[in-house]
Amino acid sequence: MTNVLYDVPGPRARIRNRVIGAITTVVVVVAIGYVVARFVATAQFSDVRTAQFQYAAVQRELVDGLLATLKAAAIAAVLALVFGALLAAARLSDRAAVRVPATWIVELFRAIPLLILIFFFYYVPLQYKLHLDTLWALVFGLTLYNGSVLAEIFRAGMLAVPRGQSEAAYAVGLRKSQVMRLVLLPQAVRAMLPAIVSQLVVLLKDTALGFIITYPELLYAAKQIGGRGAFDFPYVSSYLLAGAIYVGICGALSAFAAWLQRRMGRAGRTAAKPLAADAVAAVERGGP
């Protein structure tokens, strides 16, 4: 709809647009130029500072960091999907005694800042001299938060299946568990898939919080590498590298979610309207 906001530019508008475009380009180039000038003036990519990245041990350090990030994300994703499915089932229950507590749990864990949730599993065991690995502090925090968000996505997906589907299923004599399992879930999963993948991207990004509780993930590795005085503190290059890795992986997964959504939107495989990928919409936006 964006192209309905303005007319096809005529001669004067074309010139004006070109002028605005040129001015913007100049401003952006100056801004980037300033940053590059700072890079050059402070010799960010000097031989001393880049030497480290050619060492096999340092490359291993980065790869290990990335693997630790992926490991935490993978464990947390599996646990969050299970936790979310259980919560969603509870929230869709006919029994208020099951439904109401589940609603409260979902609301509570979504309201607590993720970092504070992680701190519960970090500081509390520390105080009682229980050894809980930072990996698990991170994973448990991620599981509770993302599980609650996923529960909302699952529930929205089930509710997005048109009423006629469940009415027809009840009419032919299926029990509630059968209606859920055989009729609603298969259709809902297709509708939810893009939103689920997007939420898993959020989860992957959130593993960077492990840095704050000193879990040795990618960002932590970048800090270690950047903090070496012998190589004149190459923070800039190490963080840019880490950033490029995050953007690459998360960007690819986001593109996968968008592709899934286009695919779902095209084919009539489900009566449910697909939940938008970026919109973890009704549920959550802009987590860490």
Add this chain to the structure above:
Amino acid sequence: MHTFLHALTANGDIFWRGFKTTVELFLIAAVGSLLLGTVLAAARVSPVPVLRGIGTGYVQVVRNTPLTLIFAFLVFAVPKLDIGIDYFPSACIALVAYTSAFVCEVVRSGINTVAAGQAEAARALGMTFAQVLGQIVLPQAFRSIVPPLMSVMIAMLKNTTIAAGFSVLEAGAIPAYLAERGENQFATLIWITIGFLVLIAPLAALQRRLERKWAVAR
């Protein structure tokens, strides 16, 4: 129960300072990200290809970068460029830079909810892009934008805790301080949770009310 209350009463100063800084961070970042996000959204729907490209590129990169990384870059890498920023301004910049990408997406999808006929009619009257957007489309989009914007702001309020990892004494930094004082950590964290619930509850209530009041059948 005594230990539980003690964690708050004996450390009122830290709790007060922490949550005060959290609220300050939140207010500054809210204003900043709403402004920058709206500008980005306008750029993304504008007739100038360069502006569209910049807006799209910014959103794609920032949305796929962890906020913690932006914080770390500002605090550890930027001083190496001989650019001096204090911890608190760094935190504000990180939050604004990150949150505005999400604000941009919300505003843009809000613009898409306005019926195409509205913009077409405005154009038929000879309005320019700025007039169409500013006087016709954005005011109507506003109603559908506000509830999701509140979600973004609530998420941002929670994100302020990340500043704790980067030398800003806000609510998220309280556990580290009270660990030194030997306070019960479970009690401390429960109090912080309560603090956030108190801050979020009015925002969430307002969001629900506006959502109901401004629900539009389109």
